[in-house]
Amino acid sequence: MKPDTTSPIDTAGTQWVEGELVRSLMRTQRNTQLLGLMLIPVFIGVLWTDAPRAALLLWAAATAIMAAARFRVIRRYGREVSGSGAAEHLDFLRRYGFIWPLSAVCWGLTTVLFFDRSPLSDQFVCWLIMAGLAMFSINGLSSHLPTMRRYLDTLALTALAVMAWRMGVELGGHGPGYHGWMVLLLVTFWQVLRQAGLRLHETHRKNYELQYSNRQLIESLTRQTQAALDAVEIKNRFLASAAHDIRQPVHALGLYADWLGSEPELVHDIAPKIVESTKAVNALFDSLFDLVRLDSGKIRLKIEELRLDKLLHDLELQYRPLADAKGLQFRVHAVPGTVTSDPILLQRIVGNLISNAVKYTDRGGVLVAARMTRSGPRIEIWDTGVGIAPSYQKEIFREFYKVPSHAGTEEGFGLGLYIVGRLCNILGHPLQLQSKPGRGTVFRLLVYPTDPRGAAERATASTVNIKATPMPILSEPVEADPVSASSPAGEPALQRGLSY
Template identity: 35%
Template sequence: MAPGVPLDEREEFIRRSLVNRYMRESLGQVPLGLLLCIVMASLCLRVIPMEHVMPWITVVAACYILRHLAETNYVRHLQDAPTAVQRGFVRDIRPVYLVLAIGLGSSVLLFFDRLGDISEFACWSILAGMMYVPTPRLALLPALGRVYTTAFFASALCGMLLVAWQHPSPTSHTAVWFIPLAILQWALTNRMTREMHRTQREHYGLVFDLAAQKREAVEAVQTKNRFLAAATHDIRQPAVALAIYAEYLEAYPDMHLELAPKIHRASRAVNGLFDSLFDLSKFDSGEVQLAVGPTRIAEVIAALVSTADPLAREKGIELRVRVVDALLQTDAARLQRMIGNVLANAIKYSHPGTKILLATRMRAGCVRVEVWDQGIGIPADQIQNVFAEFYRVDAATRLAPDGMGIGLSLVTRLAAALNTRLTIASVEGRGTRVSMEIRDVDPDLAKCRIALDCG
């Protein structure tokens, strides 16, 4: 099965495909079946009175016509209907197949041991065709197949026994010995039908998986295209700014005090963007190698605050920090990047005059890092989407139009690599809380000698 595909969706596709294929193929076979029944009736009319043949052909023809009308309606209107509706249709049409199978099987009452050898052989051949030709199609829908084959064999055998009992003859008594053979044929037909059905299910399962893989491949290409377009756009802005500042600095050297901070910010933006892009590409290619070692969470937070606090102050945001120290066995640089991306997101999508809290605390042997903000928040129906690449809520786009929307996507990859449980809660218009529960706590530190039961 294709990865990431819900089982119910795959099963629904298989069932829908089996029903649709059966109805399309069966619709074309109805006229042929009706024609063969007319041929059989004409053979019987040479010996059997019309008042015996006409009721039989009337019932069989009526069943064929009802079946044709029902299947035509399905092909025209129900091929795209929900699976439950299609299953209901199959259930409703089952009595028609039951009566048709009984009618076809009971035809032995007309010709068995009553026609000449050639005519009777022709009738037996037609009857065998009525049984075995539809078998591959009936295998698509076992619910109809079981009804049809069981009623057909049962009515044919009952008809043979009735003829042998009412009109005993050497031929009829000899034919009775074929009854065990017919029962064996019925059992083999049912088994063959089950095997065909299993094969067809596997076939349509593969069709679904290939289609799903194709969709994933197309989506991957589209994602890469969006990635390149977004990256080119976002890199171009600070790069152009750097070029302009360099030209100004070359033309007006005395403006270096004014231009230096701008050059620094533009360079920092380019470096941050490149770092994110490189990390994202390494995660996608599976080339990430962690440099795990003893890491104090307080030192990581301190390094983050030293760079984030000026950005927050520049935007008029108060950054508060509450730290409980703990020793971790992790990749310090990537841990800092994971927390830093969350913190940068909080600063980027918060209004001036609000507060952000960066806090760490111990919980059940784990270190929980939390970032609380009073920003724009995320609508409840979009919370899961913010972890997708390039996804940004509308309000975020308006507040920070220059973002790429890869920050939290990278955070999820870092969290998985760093054995961290990531959760997010938000109220639109009021703020967001992102929690990172880090499990790789060094048990040698006294504060962390607790069983790791937070998984």
């Protein structure tokens, strides 16, 4: 026997399948009802001369009323539920499922009219009609197993109850011998129909489960195809950006070299320009190398305790010359204390934030401050730069994104904050952002202690889903005075530019 290779479906899939089974059940009900209405005059014709006519007409009226009630339920389904979801279908059947057992009671009561009260030939015809109705109900109701079972059980038990009353009470157990065989035949036929209905239901269910699995597979393939197309688009955008961004400093290097070769006496003027162009190229390649290490999963973590003040002063030595070259104030306010993190990655995070602050600030200055709060150490990078509009504050953490309205965005790949976001996610350091266009920006890094195992797991997960980069949380309003009143001279002017 061939093994079943169908994978199990989830809870949502199970609900969808149940809803489709109800939908399939309701699609067959109109034809089933028409057949039931056609059988009413057949019964009347067969038993017209055998059964009491008042009882026969009463049965016909009750059965017709029940058929009309089922038609009304079918119309309500088509008007209110047919286009709805699985939950609505299941709720509809819970509310109106009683209509099928009531209909079975009406048909089961026909045995009162013909069992042991009409000629055997007429009884045989009536039993054939009842058997055909029961078999037809399997095709119509097997989509929803509980409904089919309630209908069959009610039909069989009603008929058996009438037969038991006739044989045991009215005849006192002295009826013909074939009565017992008829009861046995009815019970056997009832159980056979239940098993047949179960098998047919399982076929329906497997078909819908296969449809759901195929739909999920198609959706997964669609998502993967879209992801591949997005990757191609990102690659094309990256290649275009890389070609443009690297070409500029490299072209400048070539021009400066030619200029220096033709006019060596200008070495003091040209050499600083060559140095700046070289730094620009190095910065571009650094961001590329960071991205490659993150995406390849080759990033290595070394979690240890490090001094916060030393970290900031090391960064001051690196970035103060950049600020001085633009005529910006550069202040560092560091408090003693230690944090648990990866020193290289933490330095990369804060360094990228400082670099951005210097890059997008043309007047005023940059303040790098560390403070101890009730929730732990916090590093803040304040600037009086161009600021970031609210519509861009989530976008800036996307890969290769550059704010269109920012001057100077032609430099770089748009990877700095993307890398910052991913490193913050790996180290477990939440990043908060608040900014006003034209007034400046504040990044606040909450340096919670890094758990080595959790960081390793997040680093691995980030290579699987590179779009899981956390967005900064817009926190409570930024305080107007981020450092103590004993800050160096010149800092109050910077703070005034950053007040919100």
